[in-house]
Amino acid sequence: MPETVGDYLLQRLRDWGVEEVFSYPGDGINGILAAFEKAGNEPRFVQSRHEEMSAFQAVGFAKFTGRVGVCMATSGPGAVHLLNGLYDAKLDHVPVVAIVGQTARSAMGGHYQQEIDLQPLFKDVASEYLVEVNVAEQLPNALDRAFRTAEARRSPTAVIIPADLQEEEYTPPQHAFKHVPSSPPSVARSVVVPPDDEVGRAAEVLNSGEKVAVLVGQGARNAADEVRQLADITGAGVAKALLGKDVLPDDLPYVTGSIGLLGTRPSYELMRDCDTLLIVGSNFPYTQFMPEFGQARAVQIDIDGSLIGMRYPTEVNLVGEAKGTLRALLPLLQRKQDRSWRETIEKNVSDWWDTMEQQAMLEAKPVNPMRVVHELSPRIPEDAIVTADSGSSTNWYARNLRMRGRMRGSLSGTLATMGPAVPYAIGAKFAHPDRPVIALVGDGAMQMNGLAELITIARYRKLWSDPRLVVCVFHNNDLNQVTWELRAMGGSPKFEESQSIPDISYADIARSLGLEAIAVDTPDALGDAWDRVLAADRPAVLDVRCDPEVPPIPPHATFEQMKSTAESVLKGDPNAWHLMLQGAKTKVQEFIPNRR
Template sequence: MATNVSDQMLARLHEWGVRRVFGYPGDGINGLMGAFDRMGERMRFVQARHEELAAFMACAHAKFTGEVGVCMATSGPGAIHLLNGLYDAKADHQPVLAIVGQAARAAMGGDYQQEVDLASLFKDVAHEYVHTAMVPAQIRHLVDRAMRIARDQRTVTCLIVPHDVQELEAVEKPPREHGTVHSGIGMTGKRVLPPEADLRAAADVLNAGRKVAILAGAGALHATDELVDIAELLGAGVAKALLGKMAVPDDLPFVTGAIGLLGTQPSWHMMSECDTLLMVGSSFPYSEFLPKEGQARGVQIDLDGRKLGMRYPMEINLVGDSRLTLQALIPLLERKDDRSWQDDIAGKVRKWWEVLETRAMNEARPINPQRVFWELSPRLPGDCILTCDSGTSAAWYARDLKVRRGMMGSLSGGLATMGPAVPYALAAKMAYPERPVIALLGDGAMQMLGINGLVTIAHHWKEWPDPRLVVMVLDNSDLNMVTWEQRVSAGERKFDDSQVLPEFPYADYARSLGLHGVRVDDPARVGQAWDEALRADRPVLLQMITDANVPPLPPHVSAKQAKDFAKALVHGDPEATAVVIATAKEWWDGVFAGKDHRG
């Protein structure tokens, strides 16, 4: 039996299957910290270095396990620090519960120290459910509803617990009287399928298409076999939104890879030329990379009906689980005898991999960042988990890594925030301590949050049966993606005051924590460094000294982008000469890769 409200909260979370809570302590949640102590090994409080890290870890736990991720913070500033990681979870539709402290009830409304209007603060990010516990009789149904709604709606929920309420005597069963709520735990999954008539209408559209393009997103991660079967039936190609990178393996000839600003030329060509679009579990936002309106007939599948018909005017919109819906569609589809469309896609994909290899091996000052990812790709362990940060690291992650079945991976998709790669990796390693985990990020994100995350890695790694956790930092002393956006999108030269990062000895710092650190400034040593990191007996920090002037070229450069780029260089960009040379190499390789054009 729980002794007080805090004990009851944790016990109820345990009944829901929660075994790990990410957070940072403070006097606003001292009651809950005492309850964790009394819980012992039944539930672990994972101390992050910062509340933002804790929220990212909760989001990653949800992404990699399918369970509700739980994070916790003290009142006032601690609660505020959670917000960015919680918005990451909201944007990527992940079930996360945030539990935050609050001033004592008697002090609320009195401008007390650290008193913040938390209900208003969290109302946007946790709009489906945010409530304050005022009496012990609420605790059971507050926890039950917060967990159930987070899981059912795949969203963020929040419970606010005033300091004094945490210490009150628990009420295990609310009194059976008017004005009380009696809830229970447990939930079964929803089997959501569109009506038969809608499935047949979708099949008619897909069967009529001669050039079918499939776009898979995060909602299709569990539908790999079905996506492959439909692509083979329809002679289609498959492009992937960034969060859907693991939906289908890249070693299939008709998989065109990423789409969008970080996408591939085959994906661009496929969308430009298709006559039918099947979008599965994706909210991909950039309409300019989809077919022109009126060019293609469209079918979209999404579990959330609010997301249908939002990115492209679809002819048929199906509300349903992607795997179940595709399974129901397959018997209605006709196998296409004409394979010319798919063969053309496969040819472009083969050429594209040659382009990527050629670009990766271009000389740079000193290391080409594409080579770092290209050399990693064939070395990826079959059961690895990949995490990536926002920035140019996401571009190379999207393009240069050829993922295979059995791998997992994620990054911040909808919010595209900096900072999640290391906390994502930590949460993945805690959920799957027997699997190798690789975090890929730039020096900006590493200085923002990653350095602190290394402290937590150093604290926990000896608990893991497989100690392999590799943190790879692209060290180019530049906030690189924004630098390129300044040039290409705004027509402005690189602004050193905002873009140049201070030097930091990442590998030395890792060694000071008892981890392994490797600094690489020779392109010939990139592959060897990956081999060393992936067989190390402890976590490794790989500090890759890379060239900031290698451009993450989009698959299609518009006239406006070209004009703005030229304008930035003419206006005295400090790296103008190096940028022109590097960009010329990228363009040349895109045209002539695979040919003996270097003499």
């Protein structure tokens, strides 16, 4: 039987080292599905419940491996469904290749069923590389360029293959006019380092500062040792953008934690009081959480020159890979003898963790959501992978979870879309089947995407050598982050019709699928519940009934925000008295002396 284009596609994916393709079937990719069957399901076809989930799974796989994630969808509606996950990859700079089916070439332009003009549809999200393959000879170069571009640009790319072409006999490109061959699959890597004189200018800025602050993002992940050395020499404190939460562990006394609206008070104080700022591998956009303009001399290091110098008026911009650039910079730095700045940072950090514990242990109705993560932190394995969703639960991931050991963590950073935590976790388990994975999910996101993907978890769980995949649901029957935004930013009371969601048992649904399931509605049961799910012999759902009125107070709540919240209560917010009481109890913990 001759090799078809679909057969060759899978062979080329295997050549690229692809072991999983996250997808959902449809007749626009029937020729490729037939090839999977002939190839003995190599690479593995991982069936989600929805194409958007396939894209998220590919993003999660790519985030936790650094390799290209691959997703696939049929023509028409399947292609449309991929978009949100691919935009997540685009905005967080994640390498993903999307393979998309299309109506047969003979029907194109005929207003045929499920015919959508896919090139305009994907033009923005796959702007780095988008191609429609119309003859077999085109395929190797098109697919290889999609992989190489995704790797080089850290971006999503898309390859569109019409349904009839998938079933045609494959013929390779020839040594002929207008045929374009391709090299064997391989990734070309290089270390980009800025010129010596620019590195010297950066060293002069850092050496002249007395109060140095460092902000790291995901681009600094391969340079953790170098960041530590720089912090030791300069006496700096290190704040972390949310996508860089796992760059440095939180048991280092000078690591101030997350920065921004979901950040910590020590990070806010670090930026407020510093006179020098070094940004490494971060495109953190919220300048109001950085030093006042003119207060600090600043240096930025980033591999992408198009994104450098955009967020703060930096004096020196070093375009280069973080590890290599910091290695060039370190020998030029002078050790600061006055350690008073470092001592202040470490005291602020120590006091903050005391405050976090005090806030987490406050009574609530029924469970304080901060305590959910507080009880997880000392128990979580040092090699765990944590995925977080978008919502009020993200606050507790950002502030209360202490990274240590080889822990990894991520979320939808720039798109901040709801619903990726569970599919990210599935992608993470295929990436690292020998490591435990924990997904921290609000009940709104769980109802949006997570419930259906519990079916996917149940289906594939036996493939994972470490069976632990824990989905922790913050169950408060409220779309809580938006509720708080309405109060704090608009002075509006909670609108029940838009904000309240149906009350269901997530534990019962998990149990019906054969998963471990524990429901918690008292704070004292949390520790034991975490111990049980982290020791389970199968994936688990931890269903925790949380108090929706525990406020996600920013590290520096402005007068206007507090005024708007108070006004929302006066306008008739449900549970107004309980809301104000929880807010007051939580905020006052920041001013209570250390209880140690």
